[in-house]
Amino acid sequence: MTTRHDLSRRSLLQGVALTAPALALGVTGPARAATTTIGFIYVGPKDDYGYNQAHAEAAAVLKKMKDIRLVEEEKVAETADVERTMESMIRLDGASLIFPTSFGYFDPYMLRMAAKYPKVQFRHCGGLWTKDKHPMNTGSYFGYIGMGQYLNGVVAAHATKTKKLGFVAAKPIPQVLVNINSFAMGARSVDPSITVQVIFTGEWSMPVKEAEATNSLAGQGVDVVTCHVDGPKVVIETAERRGMFTCGYHADQSRLAPKGYLTGAEWNWIKVYSDFAEGMKAGKAPGNFVRGGLSDGFVKMSAYGPAVPAAAKARAEAVKAEIMKGGFAAFTGPLKDNKGTTVLPAGKALPETAVELESTNWLVEGVIGAIA
Amino acid sequence: MDAITTVLVAMLGGALRVSTPFLFVSLGECLTERAGRINLGNEGVMVFGAMIAYATSYETGSPWLGVLVAAGCGMLIGGLHGLVCGMRGVNDVAMGIAIMLAGTGLAFFFGKPYVQPSAPLLPNIPLGGWADSPQLQNALAVSPLFFLGLAGAFAMAWMFRATRMGLRIRIVGESEDAARALGLPVERMRFLATAAGSGLAGIGGAFLSLCYPASWNEGLSSGQGLMAVALVVFARWNPVHCITAALLFGAAGALGPSLQTIGITWGYYLFYAAPYAVTLAILVATVQPGRTLKGMPGELSIGR
Numbered sequence: 204m205t206t207r208h209d210l211s212r213r214s215l216l217q218g219v220a221l222t223a224p225a226l227a228l229g230v231t232g233p234a235r236a237a238t239t240t241i242g243f244i245y246v247g248p249k250d251d252y253g254y255n256q257a258h259a260e261a262a263a264v265l266k267k268m269k270d271i272r273l274v275e276e277e278k279v280a281e282t283a284d285v286e287r288t289m290e291s292m293i294r295l296d297g298a299s300l301i302f303p304t305s306f307g308y309f310d311p312y313m314l315r316m317a318a319k320y321p322k323v324q325f326r327h328c329g330g331l332w333t334k335d336k337h338p339m340n341t342g343s344y345f346g347y348i349g350m351g352q353y354l355n356g357v358v359a360a361h362a363t364k365t366k367k368l369g370f371v372a373a374k375p376i377p378q379v380l381v382n383i384n385s386f387a388m389g390a391r392s393v394d395p396s397i398t399v400q401v402i403f404t405g406e407w408s409m410p411v412k413e414a415e416a417t418n419s420l421a422g423q424g425v426d427v428v429t430c431h432v433d434g435p436k437v438v439i440e441t442a443e444r445r446g447m448f449t450c451g452y453h454a455d456q457s458r459l460a461p462k463g464y465l466t467g468a469e470w471n472w473i474k475v476y477s478d479f480a481e482g483m484k485a486g487k488a489p490g491n492f493v494r495g496g497l498s499d500g501f502v503k504m505s506a507y508g509p510a511v512p513a514a515a516k517a518r519a520e521a522v523k524a525e526i527m528k529g530g531f532a533a534f535t536g537p538l539k540d541n542k543g544t545t546v547l548p549a550g551k552a553l554p555e556t557a558v559e560l561e562s563t564n565w566l567v568e569g570v571i572g573a574i575a
Numbered sequence: 576m577d578a579i580t581t582v583l584v585a586m587l588g589g590a591l592r593v594s595t596p597f598l599f600v601s602l603g604e605c606l607t608e609r610a611g612r613i614n615l616g617n618e619g620v621m622v623f624g625a626m627i628a629y630a631t632s633y634e635t636g637s638p639w640l641g642v643l644v645a646a647g648c649g650m651l652i653g654g655l656h657g658l659v660c661g662m663r664g665v666n667d668v669a670m671g672i673a674i675m676l677a678g679t680g681l682a683f684f685f686g687k688p689y690v691q692p693s694a695p696l697l698p699n700i701p702l703g704g705w706a707d708s709p710q711l712q713n714a715l716a717v718s719p720l721f722f723l724g725l726a727g728a729f730a731m732a733w734m735f736r737a738t739r740m741g742l743r744i745r746i747v748g749e750s751e752d753a754a755r756a757l758g759l760p761v762e763r764m765r766f767l768a769t770a771a772g773s774g775l776a777g778i779g780g781a782f783l784s785l786c787y788p789a790s791w792n793e794g795l796s797s798g799q800g801l802m803a804v805a806l807v808v809f810a811r812w813n814p815v816h817c818i819t820a821a822l823l824f825g826a827a828g829a830l831g832p833s834l835q836t837i838g839i840t841w842g843y844y845l846f847y848a849a850p851y852a853v854t855l856a857i858l859v860a861t862v863q864p865g866r867t868l869k870g871m872p873g874e875l876s877i878g879r
Contacts, residue, residue, distance in 0.1 A: 247793070405843065408794040410788045410790065411797055411828070412831070415592075419829075421713065422588075436792065445713070572835065573841055
């Protein structure tokens with residue numbers, strides 16, 4: 204079997220004519236670098252009133268910046284799917300900076316893509332990037348939102364009448380435990396007789412279970428509730444219907460609970476994203492390990508709701524001013540966990556930046572609940 | 576109130592709150608299966624019903640209209656399943672899975688703009704006015720759809736037992752040959768049973784978005800539509816037993832959170848698995864070896 208290759212002068216010329224524009228485009232490629240293409244990948248829907256919305260809102264602001272092009276994909280599973288998404292963002296859209304925002308994207312998917320595309324920058328939200336272990340074109344950023352939950356606790360302590368607060372939590376991982384502990388520390392800094400009842404739903408997003416958990420808390424006489432699940436909508440709405448007060452998380456949920464919403468701990472990712480994008484435009488790779496809290500503008504508080512008493516506002520503002528100065532430590536020894544074991548000896552203090560907190564595996568005294 | 580009462584009240588409340596979607600979907604599935612067809616697409620129908628009910632309620636301000644539209648859309652989607660399955664050589668199960676994926680996909684696609692807004696919800700009927708404890712009062716605030724489901728279950732049981740239509744559905748489901756010998760329009764009856772069954776599943780979806788947990792988002796269903804297929808087996812294709820199955824499932828689902836509130840905090844993953852464990856245990860306990868499932872319609876087969 205033979206195949207004839209007639210490469211006549213005509214077809215050669217045609218070929219050249221056809222490829223020329225493509226080559227020209229290729230040449231103009233670097234000129235296109237004036238616009239930086241940034242890829243955002245979300246694990247859930249962009250409008251979940253929660254974790255993903257917080258990122259998507261910041262991305263929407265970023266989109267308006269000059270010379271920035273944005274590609275987004277939502278509801279990408281924490282499986283090999285995310286590799287395909289990253290690859291298409293890089294190869295088809297020419298993304299030079301990628302934000303895979305969900306926890307499970309980091310290892311192995313993002314690391315694998317980072318090895319394959321060493322010129323593309325990958326920055327992951329929440330992963331623990333380690334200098335010698337992970338490639339330099341990867342990195343992680345995260346906010347210390349624990350102090351936001353601490354302030355939630357301060358306000359909640361003024362609003363509660365039963366002295367029982369509730370916390371609907373997804374899974375007992377360190378970030379969630381730090382939030383529960385901070386909420387409890389904040390509340391108990393106002394009134395040490397307050398307890399925080401925690402219910403784990405076991406899933407990041409499971410509306411029926413979240414509603415059941417909120418109802419169970421209401422049944423127990425809990426009158427202020429906050430949460431750490433991917434989309435707080437169901438918890439906040441159910442609590443509002445049960446006449447409870449709520450403290451928000453991830454994003455502003457005040458619209459969902461016009462009566463009971465006190466305040467909330469929100470992400471302010473635009474700070475991180477605009478810093479990174481400005482850097483990229485100036486030809487500078489973003490930092491590999493970026494962390495910040497309230498005082499760095501990574502985290503913000505929702506506006507106070509109508510049910511917040513003046514005393515609570517004054518107290519919360521005073522604490523906030525203290526936090527804004529930097530170095531504020533919510534966890535100071537001697538401190539016991541809820542089983543009576545000393546977790547922090549006298550004289551030792553953990554500010555929000557303490558690395559120990561990123562491996563928290565205890566619930567502080569005053570929290571009713573267990574991790575296992 | 577002591578700890579055990581708390582858990583019992585929470586389980587009662589949970590049974591009344593969580594069971595309704597299971598009840599509607601399993602009733603719908605029961606009707607379809609009694610006519611000799613399996614519809615795995617009811618999961619998709621339910622999610623689509625939830626979306627369209629919420630959207631309708633938001634746009635028109637009338638939650639009841641939302642329920643109606645959900646039932647109507649359910650019938651349309653179920654009708655499609657019925658129509659395609661009526662063709663020669665089409666496999667019920669494969670088509671059902673296609674319908675399930677299409678239903679959820681369409682619901683997510685059209686439901687995007689309704690994730691954020693808050694729609695008017697169906698009001699509950701407060702039956703706990705006599706009780707002193709607010710917990711009991713809350714547990715007894717029951718959705719009217721629950722009673723509709725109860726009435727539907729008894730009506731369906733009566734229909735199967737005592738009416739001409741019920742008898743004909745049963746014949747079609749038991750033996751296609753006998754039905755044809757009697758001159759019954761087998762395909763048309765299966766088509767109607769599938770459409771009506773999915774209409775009920777659509778109402779189940781409306782309950783999810785308009786009663787409890789009363790919100791539309793893409794993670795709303797946690798597989799109730801698929802569990803309903805198992806519940807029908809568990810209920811032995813008897814509509815009244817579907818009530819028991821759904822209530823049991825709802826109560827077992829409330830066990831996890833309520834145990835955590837009274838301080839039993841270990842092993843909540845195990846308690847969350849309680850509904851499935853209960854189903855499995857009862858199925859194992861009631862099935863005797865060497866016998867086909869009692870009450871199973873003769874024409875029901877996954878191999879067709």
